[in-house]
Amino acid sequence: MNIITKLLMRRAAQTVFILLGVTLVTFLMMHYAPGRPFAANPELRLDPTAVERWFQLRELDQPLPSQYLSWLSRVTRGDFGISLIYNRPVTELLIERLPATLLLTLTSFLLSLSLAVVLGTAAAVKRGSVIDSAVGAASLAGISVPGFWLGMILMMIFAYRLPWLPAAGMRTPGGGTLVDLAAHMVMPLVVLSAGSFAYYVRFVRFAVLDCLTADYVRTARAKGLPPAIILIRHVLPNAAIPIVTVAALSLPMLFTGALITENVFSWPGVGRFVIASTLARDYPVIMFVNFSMAMLTALANLLADIVYLVVDPRVRLNQ
């Protein structure tokens, strides 16, 4: 059996174990936390007997172990339950909101990663130059600035002081052109990308620097290859490995960033829905979100391991 299959199987088993742990802890905390669904908003003046009947209907009066087991058995069949508040399938509710979040996160991912590759490589090649210092300072600033504060400052300047950009939302009611959408995206994108650019660019710089010192680069230089060819043909392909790994591992982080950005700019995505549902104790939504975030993190880790295996022969030989 080849080593990747073996690793995949071992990791799959570990992931199942970890997911069981995460869902069990989430389940227990959720149920022992004070506050039940519909209790957070007393102004609703719901009829207590009606709420009680609703809970019975949804089997919330069952003992906790049997509730958890029945949740598990439904999940194995791909059924994540129905929202207590919206009375619609959880997956459906999230899929409706996913495109808005993906539009934001994926654009930001591509933007910040490509910018980081270009500037990080420039900084590494011109080590100690003005470019290097500027990239270093930008990266330090990007890591140090709280996303929600940056968002507020941008909004104050570019939406209120200078009325150039729309302050919130995804499109102007009645608007709906592509330009309108792009204008709404500018500030959320800047906020979301500032942090991830700062994070990626230092890895790109390290990775490229690491390759620049390698023996094969010295050989290529000794052969008399022009620097641009050395960079494109020898350095970048090798530097790509750690960069891809870091980018893969950062995917869950992008979603956490989206949570904050979406709240600042009232972006109609998953992030706002998740916070609202958690505060409203919508049990099935909470379980699904925690499950999928843990799954996403585990998959990102696995992806990084596989990339390592594929590209580093030493890891394979050690097995």
Add this chain to the structure above:
Amino acid sequence: MARRRGNGRGTLQIMVGIILILCVASAALFAPYLASHDPLHTDAGNWLRPPGGGHLFGTDRLGRDIFSRVLYGTRISLTVGIVAMFLSVSIGTTMGALAGYYGGFTDTVIMRITDLVMVFPSLFLVLSLVAIFDPALWLVVAVIGFTGWPGLARLVRGEMLRLREADFTASARLVGASAPRIIVLHLLPNALGPLLISATLFVPAAIMTEAGLGYFGLGIQPPVPTLGNMLRDAQFYMRHAWWYAAFPGLFIFISVFAFHLLGEGLRSRFDVRSARRSNYA
């Protein structure tokens, strides 16, 4: 020559980082003496005043002095950052040292727990915990400290694996030193460099998390001023009162920036890999 320059740059970062940290820390420490007003004192006739006229950073929606509130908020941020760092470093070092030194079954169990904590979506953990307990200072510290250690544990474990086969470990074992003695006196001191860098970089991350919790209304609750909950209030007055949001955020930025600078400086000074790099190019 090149090596000397690499070290010089690290030194500058370390110096500036330490000076900035000292400034922020003394602002926090001496908040009672530096504050021009009681941070909780409301003044209904003076709300949303711009900076100046006895209020260095202006006043907030209840006429409270923003300068004084920022000083007390910085106090909380730094406390959370540093205490949570010590908590995480203690847990991470213990876990990592045990896993790395003993290996085998101990290692497997500890590393699976580490994976579990690492994968756990901590934001939702926070949301749930905040609902169970009132979000007080100790809770925020505990949440950040108890979820932040897996990275440190992995780091220490790696160092232990590297060091436990070293000759000095073997000779210590040969003269009959006990396992705890070897770990504490021989192995950990050798892992101090990377641990110090990680610990320093943990502080800004914790400060940022605390501010984020405050912004979402999940941190320490008003009227206690924290930089995060001040920004939460400020977001409703952005159109008319720029100073309301600007100053608390600026203090988060400066605190986080200072620790990052120190961490980066320590890294370029102590990290073997970057030292090797600085010999080249």
